[in-house]
Amino acid sequence: LIVLAVPIQTMRATLEKMIEHTAPHAVVTDVGSVKQYVVRELEPLITGKRSLVAAHPVAGKETTGAAAADPALFRDRRVIITPSAKSTPEAINKIEQLWDETGACVEMMDAATHDAILARSSHLPQAVSSVLAAALDTEKIGDKLAAEYGAGGLRDTTRLAASSWEMWRDIFVTNREAIVAALKLYGGTFAEFQRAVETGDIVGVEKIFNRGREMREKLR
Template identity: 60%
Template sequence: MKTLFKQMTICGVGLIGGSLAMVAREKKLVGRIVGLGRTQPNLDVATERGMLDAATREPAEAARGADLVVLAVPIRSMPETLAAMLPYLPDNAIVTDVGSVKGWVVSELEPMLRPGMALVAVHPVAGKETTGAAAATRDLFVERRVIVTPSARTTPEALAKVEELWRATGARVERMEPGVHDEILARASHLPQVVASALAAALAEEQVAGRPVVEFGAGGLRDTTRIAASSPEMWRDICLTNREAILAAMRLFGREFAEFERLVEAGDADGLVALFERGRAMRERLR
């Protein structure tokens, strides 16, 4: 495949950033890959796994020569990370991200760009509960959805190159308005995380007759709380930057939960079956 960028600098070489680096190196999509990170041990893992040509904790060093910057840090850290790199970036640099919220990212980052720079906001819907460079895999994005949200500072050339990069990972790329993205993902991604974490937190210290209830959980408890193991820092930022959409999703869930509670209290067998059937029908559509 053709080389799309001379140098890709990945800020945050974790699950997403590291997986992208692995594919880009394997398929020679970029000439050079530089990793910017906060902790040396994670950068060492990324280097040992062959993801990077260079690793640094200094933004200036990471920025020099980068015609593509991938912000793979927690969302609220993105403006600070980009600000530290801006004075050293080429005038035609393309900035992209992998955050789960797009409206906030676009509104915060676009005003920071110098003339000649472009922003292409992206959300690869391919996360796992594991984190860090050790969790990265070459096939993470295969047949997974990658949502691109063009905005005022997205140029046609930048958009084409970033989309080609993601298609090369095996992902299914589609475009969406930032606000529409945030409303959809609040319900399809952010709400499940809140529910899983709330369930895990509710049961964390719960005991019955001196026995910790979580010790008796089997597949159901493990499956429904799996994503509760995800990064608290990442999910804190998602909740704070997509607050209104997430609150609407939580209210939607709250109404259904309240209906379950009402039916159980009333002993309404038919009503319970109907709700369980509706839930099962939705689950069947995910297969």
């Protein structure tokens, strides 16, 4: 069993150096946040009776490195498996068992659906957090740095901005089209909110505010 846990654009080169030394029935899987690119890049390397079962544990932190390890990270969290032409039933079962052992909840979907969903539910929040933090980085009112006066709300909404650029660089490159669609979705709602504030349409502001609160309350 080979689990690729490296930046997405390095997965192919990493596996190329390993594959000839693996067992004839080896199963290759990954933990990348983009699945179409991973499947497209890795499938040509899966020869003989070897299998590929692409997977994505939808859990993580903004911290990196061994010191940030958490044995309970995947418990009760979703892991998405995206079977492909190189996924045998036996290999899929093996990866399901692997993630079951961590306490995760496994489900399957096609790679394109995964990438579209994650662009909205994971990649967009990262972009929003990072852009907000960048906008406030040096923003001053008089001689006061605005960000220094932020409390829990600012810390919570910019938490993801501390994430590893090396990992996110590859996500933005390899899932670009889906992320652009997600940014347009957000941009449309943000523009609607901005117009309502600018025109004093407090009813419009309230509607968007309440839509946001309802969505937040649905999150587990």
